[in-house]
Amino acid sequence: METGSAPDTGTTGDEPVWTGLPPRLLSMRRLLLVVWLGLLALGLGLPLGLVVGPAWASFALLPLALMAWGWVMLGRNWRSWRYAERADDLLISRGVLWREETVVPYGRMQLVEVTSGPLARHFRLAGVQLHTAAAASDAAIPGLDPAEAERLRDRLTELGEARSAGL
Structure with missing residues (x-):
């Protein structure tokens, strides 16, 4: 899969020449993921830890786990576009x-x-x-x-x- 170059409009045999998306799109999407889920983890963990107790602050790990899963899924999705x-x-x-x-x-x-x-x-x-x-x-x-x-x-x-x- 090519990225960043102008595509050839011809084909090689019967196969089309595919062009992928630039890596900056993946960087932007991952930045949004980290910012929003990081804020959610902070907004969830800090109040729970201060008001209810430190054990309840562990619920902040859920958005962090979702962030790790989303990081991988965004990469797979980005590679699929062409x-x-x-x-x-x-x-x-x-x-x-x-x-x-x-x-x-x-x-x-x-x-x-x-x-x-x-x-x-x-x-x-x-x-x-x-x-x-x-x-x-x-x-x-x-x-x-x-x-x-x-x-x-x-x-x-x-x-x-x-x-x-x-x-």
Whole structure:
């Protein structure tokens, strides 16, 4: 799985060339996990330890255990996300336990958005959201480098216009 490089739009034989998400997305998600569950552990353990007794403060270990489990799960989830540009469509694959692969034909794309919230901008990340004619379409690629997100948006828009004009 490649990260950080522009994907090759061709294929090797019948296999698409997959591109993974940048490691900064994993860093951002793990930071959020540590901050929120660390605050929960502190907010749970400190009052219980002071008011009820030190033995009750051990309940603060539950958020810490959840943090350790979440750290591993976030890594597995991050590794599962990938996308591939093919000649006629875009493939998005994700999921660890339930694997999901979305195929978005270029001619069905109506709108391609690049979004980036304040935290994502701090980590130099942007997401690409694809809107198609189908109401249930949830094709999105989170946490790309902003330059890659803009390149992907421009390419998908160009290919979508070319494919829909041919209909």
